[in-house]
Amino acid sequence: MSYIKVEDVSRHFVRADGTSFQALDHVNLEVRQGEFICLLGPSGCGKSTLLNILAGFEGTSEGDVYIDGQEVKKPSPKYVTIFQNYGLLPWRTVLKNVELGLEEQDVPRDEREKIARHYLEVVGLQDFADSHPAELSGGMQQRVAIARALAVDPEIIFMDEPFAALDALTRMKLQDEVSAICREQHKTIIFVTHDIDEAVVLADRIVVMTPNPGHIKTVIPVDLHGRRDRTSPDFWDIREKIFECFSLKPEDKTEYYI
Amino acid sequence: MQKVRYIGGSLVILLAFWQIVASLGGWNEALFPSPWGTLRGLGELIASGVLATDIGASLGRFALGYSSAVVLAMALGLVLGWYKGIWNYLNPLAQVLRPVSPVAWLPFIVLFFGIGEMPALVIIFIAAFFPVLLATVAAVQGMDAVYLKVARNFGIGQPQILGKIVFPAVFPRIATGLHLALGTAWVFLVAGEMAGAQSGLGFLIIDARNNLRADWLMAAILTIGVLGLALDGIVSYLESHIYRRWGLARRN
Numbered sequence: 001m002s003y004i005k006v007e008d009v010s011r012h013f014v015r016a017d018g019t020s021f022q023a024l025d026h027v028n029l030e031v032r033q034g035e036f037i038c039l040l041g042p043s044g045c046g047k048s049t050l051l052n053i054l055a056g057f058e059g060t061s062e063g064d065v066y067i068d069g070q071e072v073k074k075p076s077p078k079y080v081t082i083f084q085n086y087g088l089l090p091w092r093t094v095l096k097n098v099e100l101g102l103e104e105q106d107v108p109r110d111e112r113e114k115i116a117r118h119y120l121e122v123v124g125l126q127d128f129a130d131s132h133p134a135e136l137s138g139g140m141q142q143r144v145a146i147a148r149a150l151a152v153d154p155e156i157i158f159m160d161e162p163f164a165a166l167d168a169l170t171r172m173k174l175q176d177e178v179s180a181i182c183r184e185q186h187k188t189i190i191f192v193t194h195d196i197d198e199a200v201v202l203a204d205r206i207v208v209m210t211p212n213p214g215h216i217k218t219v220i221p222v223d224l225h226g227r228r229d230r231t232s233p234d235f236w237d238i239r240e241k242i243f244e245c246f247s248l249k250p251e252d253k254t255e256y257y258i
Numbered sequence: 259m260q261k262v263r264y265i266g267g268s269l270v271i272l273l274a275f276w277q278i279v280a281s282l283g284g285w286n287e288a289l290f291p292s293p294w295g296t297l298r299g300l301g302e303l304i305a306s307g308v309l310a311t312d313i314g315a316s317l318g319r320f321a322l323g324y325s326s327a328v329v330l331a332m333a334l335g336l337v338l339g340w341y342k343g344i345w346n347y348l349n350p351l352a353q354v355l356r357p358v359s360p361v362a363w364l365p366f367i368v369l370f371f372g373i374g375e376m377p378a379l380v381i382i383f384i385a386a387f388f389p390v391l392l393a394t395v396a397a398v399q400g401m402d403a404v405y406l407k408v409a410r411n412f413g414i415g416q417p418q419i420l421g422k423i424v425f426p427a428v429f430p431r432i433a434t435g436l437h438l439a440l441g442t443a444w445v446f447l448v449a450g451e452m453a454g455a456q457s458g459l460g461f462l463i464i465d466a467r468n469n470l471r472a473d474w475l476m477a478a479i480l481t482i483g484v485l486g487l488a489l490d491g492i493v494s495y496l497e498s499h500i501y502r503r504w505g506l507a508r509r510n
Contacts, residue, residue, distance in 0.1 A: 057407055075411045087404040090504040091426045101412040134505025152412070 002030035003188060004054065004156070009063035011049055022213035023049040026063070029207060029216065033155075036182065036189045038203035040196065040242070046214020047192045048160055054190060055081045055158045067156070077101055080149040081158040084165055086141045088133040094120065094144050095129040101152035119147040122181060139170040146178065150185060157182065159191045163198065172230070175201050179228075196246075200238050201228050208245045218245060291473040296480070299473025308462070309481065315457035316447060317485075319375070323382030323450075324443050328436060331387045335394025335432075336420055345395060352392065360384035361449045373454030381450035386443040393435020397428035430504045433497050440493050444486045459485075 006029040013021045024046040031037050039047040052058040053065055056075040065072045067079065075081075080101070088097050098116035107115070120126050123143040133141050142162055149157050162178075163171040179202050182189050193199055199206045206220045220241055224234055243249045273293050280292040287295055303309040338345040360381045367380045405427045409419050451460020459482050466474035 055411070057410070075407075075413075077411065077413050079411075081407065081411055083404050083407070085402075085404055087408040089405070089408075089423070089426065091429070100408075104413045132503055132505075134503060 003033040003035075003068060004029070004031035004190075005066040006030070006050070006054070007064050007066070009050070009053060009060045009065060011046070011053065011058070011061045024053075024060075025213035025215045027214075027216055029219075031188065031190070033188055034186055036179070036202055036204045037191065038199035038206045039190065039192045039209060040194070040199040040206050041209035041214075042194060042211060042246075044211040044214065045209040046211070047194075047209050049214065050209075051081075051158050051160055051190060051192050055079055057081075077105065077152045078154055079156040079158060080152060080154040081160060082142070082145050082149055082162045084161045086133070086138075086145045088141055088144055088148075090133050092132075093129065094125065094131050094133065094136070097133065097144055098148045098151050100148060105152065115151055116147070119150045120144075122150065123147045123177070137170075138166050139174055142166070142174060143177075146181070150181070150187075154187065156188045156190065159189065161192055161194070164193075164195075171198070172201075178202070196239060196242050197230065200224075200235060200242070201230060206238075206242065208242065210246075220245070287472070288470045289472055291476050295473045296476040299471065300477035300480070303462075303474060303477055309477075312457055312459050312462045312478075313481065313485065315455075315461075316451065316459045319378050319451070319455075319458060320382055320444065320447055323379040324386045324440065327383040327386035327443070328390050328439065331390035331439075332394050332425075332432060335391045336398060336425055338391075339395040339398025340420060340424065342399065345399075349395075352388065356388045356392065360446050364449075364453055368453060375455065377453035378447065378450030378455050378458065378460065381446050381453075382443045385446040386439040389439040389442060390432070390435045393438070394428070394432050397431035397435075398424060400431070401428050430497075430500050430506055433500050437490075437493050437497055440489060441486070444482075444489060448482060 006027055009024055009027045010022070011024040013023055015021055027046070027050060039050060041047050049058065053060055054067075054072065056072045056079070059073075089100065092100070095113065095116050098119060099112045102112045102115060117126065117129065120129055123146055125140060125143055125147065128136060128140065128144075133144065136144065145162070159178075163174055166174065175198060189202075191199075191202055193202075200222060203222050206222060208217045208220060209215065210217045220238065222238055224232075224238070229235060240249065276293050280290055283290060291299065300309070338348060363384065364377065364381070367377050371377060371380060401424060405423050406419075409423045414422060447458075448460040448463060451458040452464050455461045459478055462478045463475055466472070466478060
């Protein structure tokens with residue numbers, strides 16, 4: 001049985017002028033526990049809407065979503081979402097930010113601090129526990145958000161374009177780190193992105209979505225194991241496949257003579 | 259260094275202009291004092307301890323009126339901003355009351371609270387209340403949705419979310435309202451103290467006028483100005499600290 005099950009989900013919005021907009025059109029998806037799934041597509045393809053529905057922030061118009069056999073109705077600390085703009089609380093120190101989710105679970109104070117410090121170490125920010133978010137770079141802030149998510153020991157981590165606001169080099173570094181951390185911690189990950197390379201680096205399977213109306217075009221498995229080399233031929237093969245999916249590859253019109 | 263030069267420059271311009279007006283006007287010193295006469299009057303007020311007493315009285319009233327208005331307006335604004343349904347009914351009322359000068363209420367304030375200590379407090383309260391209330395409501399309604407998502411995600415429930423997430427998240431925007439309210443309330447302090455208070459800078463102004471002591475009057479006016487500036491400076495400093503901590507661009 002699949003762990004996450006999206007069953008024939010549609011979602012319409014009504015625009016301000018009264019017209020209806022179909023963000024998701026009869027989407028079906030099944031995810032196994034421990035999988036790293038990337039939802040890939042251009043803006044307007046419904047990838048963020050699908051993530052918000054999975055995370056329980058939004059409802060569906062039709063169809064249902066099940067996680068571990070339970071219908072998703074509202075957000076839960078078992079499934080933590082990481083946002084593009086980090087969602088850190090600027091008035092709290094880094095350590096206190098990481099403790100946030102534990103406070104609601106009535107974990108005793110010193111236990112909380114111990115757990116928070118542990119996960120700060122996992123993301124390499126143990127020396128910044130007493131800093132405030134505004135003192136950190138974007139990449140470091142997103143690491144804090146990851147530590148905060150891991151601290152409540154969730155089963156699933158949803159990521160909504162978490163690296164979109166970072167520069168290219170920081171982004172690649174964080175991709176490698178997140179990939180390593182999440183596999184080490186055996187989390188199921190649903191990762192929304194519009195960056196093809198990012199999807200190939202991270203995902204076990206790439207869910208390719210297209211807009212008007214938002215639906216799943218195809219699912220591409222990525223058979224690259226372990227640490228991924230962005231320059232390897234296998235990497236480029238998969239990348240090419242996705243370019244074809246989005247019709248971004250120019251047709252080869254060269255004629256060959258032997 | 260540049261700033262010192264500007265302040266010194268403006269002080270020189272003021273004193274020169276003041277002295278010229280006083281000399282050319284040819285008024286009796288009791289009606290319009292010269293800078294030197296004012297300085298002497300100020301010296302007298304300081305030496306007799308009158309000024310210190312009145313400053314103390316005014317600051318005490320101001321602290322009480324302002325802080326009670328701020329606490330109440332922030333608490334109310336937080337709840338009303340959160341429960342939009344209620345605010346939709348109260349907003350028109352607030353919009354009508356806001357532009358009314360607090361002094362206009364004075365006859366009713368005296369009727370309800372009598373003369374003496376209370377009118378000044380109530381007027382400061384009214385002056386500070388509306389800017390803070392409206393700033394808080396607007397701040398809560400314009401809050402970044404990501405904070406709410408984070409709170410819901412970690413299971414932070416309805417009553418706690420206001421104090422734990424919403425209030426601190428919107429605090430920089432409230433702080434702008436607090437700053438505005440401070441200036442407004444300080445302006446109305448004097449008016450409030452003219453309604454039968456027996457101490458304070460407003461009383462000093464009335465008292466100086468009644469005794470034809472224009473030098474004291476001018477000294478009181480200058481004191482009010484300088485104290486207002488000092489209060490504003492303190493709040494500006496706190497505000498910039500908050501903005502830095504929250505990682506927001508400094509307000510121009």
